[in-house]
Amino acid sequence: MLHNVSNGWFGEAATQNLASRPKAGQGRSRLRHEGREACVIGEMDKVLAHAVLPLLDARTVLFQNYLELDRRVKRAASQDAVCIRMMTVPGVAPIAALTFKAAIDDPNRFKKSRTVVAHFGLTPRRYQSGEHDNPGRISKAGDRDVRATLYAAANAMLMRTMAGSHRRRKTSLTQTPN
Known part of the structure; x- marks a missing residue:
């Protein structure tokens, strides 16, 4: 799911030349900051911003849930x-x-x-x-x-x-x- 949302964001942003695929190690924060700034500053038209902002929000929530599940799995394995x-x-x-x-x-x-x-x-x-x-x-x-x-x-x-x-x-x- 997280992968699909990220691909949706990149697809929308690439049509406006607002983002390129991140390099290894710099992807998550760069995606979050560049995407938000592009929407807020007004580099995107309002229709595209209306489509992209929910994708960024969904991606952020999904990624936070993924990190929490990952922590729980590691904790459970380290206690057994x-x-x-x-x-x-x-x-x-x-x-x-x-x-x-x-x-x-x-x-x-x-x-x-x-x-x-x-x-x-x-x-x-x-x-x-x-x-x-x-x-x-x-x-x-x-x-x-x-x-x-x-x-x-x-x-x-x-x-x-x-x-x-x-x-x-x-x-x-x-x-x-x-």
Whole structure:
């Protein structure tokens, strides 16, 4: 929702050459201040200002709600021992830790870790008949949201590993032997 409102603001403001896409790190405050000033100073015509000001107000409220929810999630994860332990793994953020913990609920339900993987649909499908035994794609039988969160955490971990190996390789190539 926040993304859609921001895009709506940029679409309206771009038609009047009032704002350009913000660069990384300066977007939120620049969007808020430039947009308000443009509307108040009168650089926009009144019809456009009438359309853009509610978008800016909605974006501000949505972003404040997002920040509050983010604080609550981080606080909840930092107060739970299991989540703290899970967040020591690279790529596992508070949302991934809380999602996994909530989905597992009672760990005693699972006798083996293999059954947890099957519970979330991460095991390959089996196509068996007579002599044929072909593993297929993952079964996707479990909770879709938990599976998506686990994929995001794994992807973050892999990207961090790949970026780190690239840096190590680059520094080893640039160093001169003694």
